[in-house]
Amino acid sequence: MTLEILLAERAIYRQLVRFARAMDARAWQALDQITTDDVSADLGAGKLQGRRALIDNMRSFLDDCGPTQHLLGNIMIEIEGDQASSRAYVSDMHLGTGKQSTLTFSTLGDYHDQWVRVDGEWRMCHRTKLNRAHIGDITVLGPGPRAD
Numbered sequence: 001m002t003l004e005i006l007l008a009e010r011a012i013y014r015q016l017v018r019f020a021r022a023m024d025a026r027a028w029q030a031l032d033q034i035t036t037d038d039v040s041a042d043l044g045a046g047k048l049q050g051r052r053a054l055i056d057n058m059r060s061f062l063d064d065c066g067p068t069q070h071l072l073g074n075i076m077i078e079i080e081g082d083q084a085s086s087r088a089y090v091s092d093m094h095l096g097t098g099k100q101s102t103l104t105f106s107t108l109g110d111y112h113d114q115w116v117r118v119d120g121e122w123r124m125c126h127r128t129k130l131n132r133a134h135i136g137d138i139t140v141l142g143p144g145p146r147a148d
Contacts, residue, residue, distance in 0.1 A: 009077045011122045012086055012115055019124070020070040020090075026062060028055045034124055036116065041127045054127075064142025066097035072111075082117040090129070096140040105136035 015034050022030035031051060041048040041057075048054050062068060075088040088111045096103035114126040 005079050008079045008084065008117075008122065012077050012079075012084055013075060015115075015122055015124065016072055016075065016086060016088055016111075016113070020072055023058060023062065023070055024068050026059075028059065031055060033121075036118065036123045036125045039123075039125055039127070041129075043127070043129045044131050061141040062094075064097070065140055066095035066101065068095070069093045084115040084117075084122065086113045086115065087111065088113075094136075094140050096137070100137075100140055103137040103140045105138050105140040106134065107131055108133045 018030060019034050022028065022034065031054070035051050035054070037051055038049070039051050039054055041054050043057065045057075048057055070090055070092040072088045072090055075086060077086045078084060090107070090109045090111050092107050092109070094105045095101070096105075109132055110130040112128040112130065113124050115122050116125045117123075
């Protein structure tokens with residue numbers, strides 16, 4: 001274990017936390033500093049390509065949802081030069097709003113992320129979310145992805 005690896009792990013850990021907090025705060029512009037422009041993702045409903053597609057997908061669920069909290073744990077980070085991978089358990093809680101204010105929806109999942117160092121900063125270049133279980137009423141998340 002070198003100091004460089006420890007610093008890289010810490011930087012990636014902080015980016016993971018920033019991503020979760022950005023979702024909860026609906027601070028989508030924060031993802032500009034967390035992801036690459038061409039980030040790809042598979043969150044369980046098909047492949048996404050590019051930051052705009054990722055944000056649009058998340059917003060399709062979270063814009064009509066009440067407060068959320070995405071908690072991360074059991075985080076493992078592996079560094080290989082200017083590339084890295086991470087795995088983190090996610091337990092997320094979504095509260096309803098308006099007529100659905102008494103409803104909740106939660107998932108237990110596992111984020112598998114790929115990272116690349118760009119100009120000295122660690123950026124997520126791919127995210128896969130593996131959903132292991134859910135509880136509650138999924139309608140809390142709103143209509144989901146919209147076909148335009």
